[in-house]
Amino acid sequence: METLQRYLAEHPFLKDLSAEQITLLAGCASNVRFDTNEFIFREGQEADKFYIIRHGKILLEVFRPNQGALAIQTIDEGEILGWSWLVPPYHWHFDARALGLTRAIVLDGKCLRSKCEEDHDLGYELLKRFSSIIMERLQATRIQLLDIYKRNDA
Amino acid sequence: MAGKVEKPVPAQTSRRAAKPKLAVWKFASCDGCQLSLLDCEDELLSVAAGVEIANFPEASRAVIKGPYDLSLVEGSITTPHDAERIHQVRRASRFLVTIGACATSGGVQALRNFQDVNEFISIVYASPHHISTLKKSTPIDEHVTVDFELRGCPINKMQLVEVLSAYLNGRKPNIARHSMCIDCKRAGVSCVMVSQGTPCLGPITHSGCGALCPRYNRGCYGCFGPMENPNVPSLCERWAAMGHADVEIYRALSTFNVNAEAFRKESSLYEKAGDSE
């Protein structure tokens, strides 16, 4: 438990949170592991968690009828997986699958949501951090959509 | 329109095996563009050495069944039969190049696109019921995919030779899409519009004729149609400021390339004046 708390305190994503807030987060956190190709969540399921990847690689993909899964993005060690727990209606938008043995810290979103309602300072801090992640992902997706390496035959 | 230029062409160079088959097809037109090919006297032997002329109504009666490596298409689509036939030509052709204003923009016969065709027919023909025609004269690329468009009324024979050379050598034809003015200035011809007040369509017209009219002290008639992004409104305003009536502007834009969008769009603004005359 203590190592978990220390890991969270040292993680760049949670930098500058107070000791109390870290303790509070640690209270909602636990370690988890996924085997190769194991799904962490699937589109449409209730989103009540988020993950801090400690080791391994997660693939976000979208399933297209008749064409199978399309990879959208990979999430690496040190990065945050999942923000849907924060935004109603709290459902996952994509499938997330481990590309290899993956270890992560999972935080209970449901529990955090109610804590954020009680403690708006914490809520604000988390919202700030997650909104920048949402922004980065949106930006990356937009560039990806441009298909910049496409052939432009004369 | 003229943008879709090249498909990857395999190098044919000196290792040419069989001669590529060339076909010339005529749709609604005056045959003038086909004749440009015959007019290439100096080059004709080389053309004949380079290609097998498999179908060419103006030059020979021999008709060889397709497929053809290169089809030159002259004329616009004006009848239901032609609208079918062009698809057959496309299917039988590896490359299809349209030649001339009729094939690339509908030609002067596209003037009817803006009038009542049946009325024309009843005036012109003794037995109008024999006539089967479409309401509009349309360019080839409204019907099938075109690999290259060669402009002009008629086309410039040197440009035709250039397209054939480019085809035979598997390279991109050196056919510029800029204004006629560039050709005029390269040739050292003084601007007839500036120095003599002659109305000239050169600044909005596609290059290719070698500034033929200005060389003879005349304004450009726009035979090669609109250049790449032409600023037609600005030139027309200038003509008006020079004292040219709306009807003159309308008529200048309503000739061989009347159906080319940039010309049509602007001429329609001056059309009223043309009608009221």
Added chain:
Amino acid sequence: MSQQETDLEQLNVFDLSGFAKLITLLQEKGYTTVGPTVEEGAIVYDEIDSIEDLPIGLTDEQAGGKYELRKRNDHALFGYVVGPHSWKKFLNPAGLRLWQARRNGRSFEVLEQEAPAPSYAFIGARACELNAIAIQDRVFLKGSFVDSDYAGRRQNIFVVAVNCGQAGGTCFCDSMNAGPKAKSGYDLVLTEIKAQKRNLFVVEAGSEAGANLLHEVPHEPATEKQMARVSEVVSDAVAQMGRQLDTRDLQSLLYRNSGNGRWNEVAERCLACANCTMVCPTCFCSTVEDTTDLTGEHAERWRLWDSCFTQEFSYVHGGSVRSSISARYRQWITHKLASWVDQFGSSGCVGCGRCITWCPVGIDITEEIAALREADSGLSSILRTEEKE
């Protein structure tokens, strides 16, 4: 030797017969004499056999998009300014075969070049044009690569310059510090003065070749009165300048206004026809065309005058970088007046006014700069007010 030194410094005078002799001498020395002559309502540069071919007694009236020849009430030989041609057509031809080659098995060989271009004697080059030649010299001769064709033509020319006695309606060489008095770049410079109904030319040598040639032309030392006329003639021209261009801070004005709305405004009028760049005596852009004959055995590479106003000019696979006319006009004027300085150490404009006269819709570079300046000062005053608040 001492004789030549005197000539280089001293002003002399000759009359029409002296001038005629000068032309003949140049021809005898193997020069093709080219100069102003009338063709289809304009004064162009072409081969001239004698002074009879010059536009004697003519003048040109010029305005935005307008050029007209008129009779003068005298028989001046140089009573006009510049026309649609510039000397670049002789030094940097509109179309030039760079080389030709023939197939050689699986490879090719470049063939021997034909005879060199003729040596030209330029008769009647103006100060702005000498500056334009100097500007093109910097492009083709002074960089890391030397254009050997240009160099070959350039070193063979003989220049008989003329100081302008009048300025045209679109002239602004004074603003660009490029005229009307020729300061360098000539072998001989003439100033046409009238004396008792006679055409006289005050002549000054600008090179040893010029001084040597002058020896062979009958001439006499200029009188003090005649010498005084030279500066009067030039100052008359200055007073007549049809246009002005405020060059203060011009480079940064253009750089900081790349997003100015004025570009869209001028683009409404601009035809992107490229006339301005074709008539400009300094515009040097070209395109390269590789051609073949029908047999495919013979290939050539040609260089042709090109323009930043065409779509193809900025084509990078997939499309044109400058697809809008506003971007192309901005590119042209910014290059001409601003980035040219970064590239070659001087402005690319000599104030000859050709781009104004020969623009079919009369777009005026001096007017555009004035408008940009106004828009800029309006903008900066707003910014300043905002800062204060």
Added chain:
Amino acid sequence: MAQSMAGPMVPAHYHVKKIKKETFDTFTIDLVPETRGEFTFAAGQFNMLYVFGIGEVPISISGDPALPATITHTVRSVGTVTNVMRTLKRGDGLGVRGPFGSAWPIQEATGNDVVIVAGGIGLAPLRPAMYEVLAQRQKFSNVALLYGTRSPADILFEDEIKKWRGHFDLDINITVDRATGGWYGNVGVVPTMIPKTPFDPAQTVAMICGPEIMIRFSVMALRERGVPDNKIFVSMERNMKCAVGFCGHCQFGPHFICKDGPVFRYSDIRHLFDIREV
């Protein structure tokens, strides 16, 4: 006219030594001079390649500067000239003018971390820089290669990259925009890898080549990490006809890409990125 034989527009004769297919639309072509001699160039420079009767195109040099006996280019066939070039056989003649342009700042990077960011065919002009860095690996601290392509099938120089990975002293990260089955690597655009790459922003020289948009966003990510603008180098692209500063086509603001570039210090051209259609 007499002098133009020696002019900079006349190509020198070379012939094809080898053509190797890299991906479905790229190939690497090795050329040797017709007459004996070596071809020295600096990493980042380009040549004008002329196919007889077809035309000429600018192609960056992708070979090893330390091996000047052959010149190597990696070409994407996207036009008439490159389509024909792909069909050339060993022994076929080809015209070469060059080398032209500026070079990657290998000297300046000495003693620093090196971050090489490549997109698509943009790895080709950066490969000579990789060779030079690897040849004197001890002179640099961390060295990272961040490489993005459209799909796994578009990855260039896969064997070589595998070899580089085996050195264990390089950070090699490849990402694709579109993953296909069997791809277990990164998915996403190159700039997203910059925050995750270990380097000291204060002691880093970055070199970027790829589509202009990819350059733009990579620069942003590097700046966010704190890499100063004058330590970021980018290779730019514009229309080039003559390669010697005469034709004017490749102007990029006051710069000629052919002689002032293609490699620029970002701080020198930063302001141009703010201008549309420059």
